């Protein structure tokens with residue numbers, strides 16, 4: 001399931017063991033799904 005960074009909008013498909021945006025460092029992502037956009041935060 002690809003994710004989209006909520007901060008910079010980049011799509012991240014491979015998290016490779018870390019959970020933050022490799023482009024901007026954001027930890028807020030949205031799941032790339034039709035119709036439903038859900039924010040996911042990593043507690």
Ligand SMILES: [Zn+2]
Nearest residue numbers: 005008021024
């Ligand atoms: Zn980002």
